Amino acid sequence: MDERKRESIVAYLRRRMAEFGIKPEDVAISIAADQERLRAVRYRDAAGHTWDGKGAAPQWLVQATSAGQSLEHFAISGTPQPESGKRTRVDWRNDPFAGTRLATISNERVGAA
Structure with missing residues (x-):
């Protein structure tokens, strides 16, 4: 993604967050809660x-x-492992x-x- 497009998206997200009263800390707390929930699965x-x-x-x-x-x-x-570009073999047994x-x-x- 080019830098101008990235900056445009960041600015848009900041405007929308301000519009709805969302602070960056709120987003961080939500992400942490989601990660904790996924660890419990x-x-x-x-x-x-x-x-x-x-x-x-x-x-x-x-x-x-x-x-x-x-x-x-x-x-x-x-924990879930990130997928690599390499295909894994399927164990059909x-x-x-x-x-x-x-x-x-x-x-x-x-x-x-």
């Missing part, structure tokens, strides 16, 4: 639904475990659809349906 699915493991399990997790998926499948290990018809449908047929 213990389970996440591919759609981005999360659960901290406390209280009743959410519907998305109940449906997945009822369908045969294990709770450990959704467990988050440690734990694929719940391995050997079923769902694993053998080609992309062409899926797109045509």
